[in-house]
Amino acid sequence: MPRFEDTNIGDQIPVQTETLDQARLIVYAGASGDFNPLHWQEDFAAQVSPTGGIIAHGMLNMGIVSRVVTDWAGGPENVLKLSCNFRAPCPVGAAVSFGGEVLALDENEHTATLAVWAELEDGAKVVDRRASRAVVRLT
Amino acid sequence: MREYAAATGVRGDASEAEGGPLVAPPAFAACFTVGRGEAMFSDPELGAHPNLVHGSQEYEFHRPIRVGDAVVCTPRIADIKTKGGMEFLTLEIACADAATDDPVVTSRGTIIFFAQGE
Numbered sequence: 001m002p003r004f005e006d007t008n009i010g011d012q013i014p015v016q017t018e019t020l021d022q023a024r025l026i027v028y029a030g031a032s033g034d035f036n037p038l039h040w041q042e043d044f045a046a047q048v049s050p051t052g053g054i055i056a057h058g059m060l061n062m063g064i065v066s067r068v069v070t071d072w073a074g075g076p077e078n079v080l081k082l083s084c085n086f087r088a089p090c091p092v093g094a095a096v097s098f099g100g101e102v103l104a105l106d107e108n109e110h111t112a113t114l115a116v117w118a119e120l121e122d123g124a125k126v127v128d129r130r131a132s133r134a135v136v137r138l139t
Numbered sequence: 140m141r142e143y144a145a146a147t148g149v150r151g152d153a154s155e156a157e158g159g160p161l162v163a164p165p166a167f168a169a170c171f172t173v174g175r176g177e178a179m180f181s182d183p184e185l186g187a188h189p190n191l192v193h194g195s196q197e198y199e200f201h202r203p204i205r206v207g208d209a210v211v212c213t214p215r216i217a218d219i220k221t222k223g224g225m226e227f228l229t230l231e232i233a234c235a236d237a238a239t240d241d242p243v244v245t246s247r248g249t250i251i252f253f254a255q256g257e
Contacts, residue, residue: 003175020150027145027146030146032169032170036189038189048190049187057193058193058196059196060146062166063143063164063167063169065166068251069162076164080199081197083196083197084196085194085195086195
């Protein structure tokens with residue numbers, strides 16, 4: 001867990017990149033109980049998807065954002081708030097990069113507020129850093 | 140919780156090494172709140188349909204979530220608005236400890252419904 005004294009505005013969470021293939025979406029559907037066919041059935045996705053194809057669960061991307069923030073925070077008990085704004089659709093098979101940046105520090109509460117994000121290789125904002133935040137308790 | 144951890148790539152947990160009950164990954168809250176969406180789809184008057192996307196999601200943690208917790212989740216419609224042929228439904232779900240009634244996590248999620256074809 002980062003120490004409050006050693007944390008500065010502008011500090012970055014190390015970026016992690018993952019490919020979200022169809023198998024991963026099915027595993028997430030089973031774990032979360034979200035079986036919306038938009039995430040696994042091509043015919044259904046062709047009718048309703050913003051891309052015309054299968055897209056990843058927003059909450060799978062949030063789950064990976066949650067993991068990246070938790071790793072930085074030193075444990076899930078230090079994550080006090082987490083919000084994600086899902087902007088661009090995330091097509092199945094996309095390579096997604098996840099990261100964060102310290103925006104503000106609260107000396108009284110010993111907390112950091114971070115912008116968090118998930119982006120595709122072309123820069124499309126799957127989780128938009130402008131409206132996605134984590135609040136982390138520091139030591 | 141182990142399935143969720145595997146699905147999101149979470150490796151290990153310090154609380155497990157220490158022998159205490161596992162602390163859930165923060166966004167695991169999805170699994171007992173928005174995960175299945177039963178509350179939303181079980182109300183015929185609401186008219187929820189599957190032509191939707193998840194617009195945004197927020198969790199406020201009042202205490203860590205642990206294996207063995209029993210929580211009572213109370214959903215309410217926080218907001219509904221229509222914009223450009225789309226409908227935005229914001230659900231707020233208050234999750235409280237079943238034994239003590241103390242708040243555990245508050246979930247606020249916005250679902251965007253696209254116009255249904257006739």
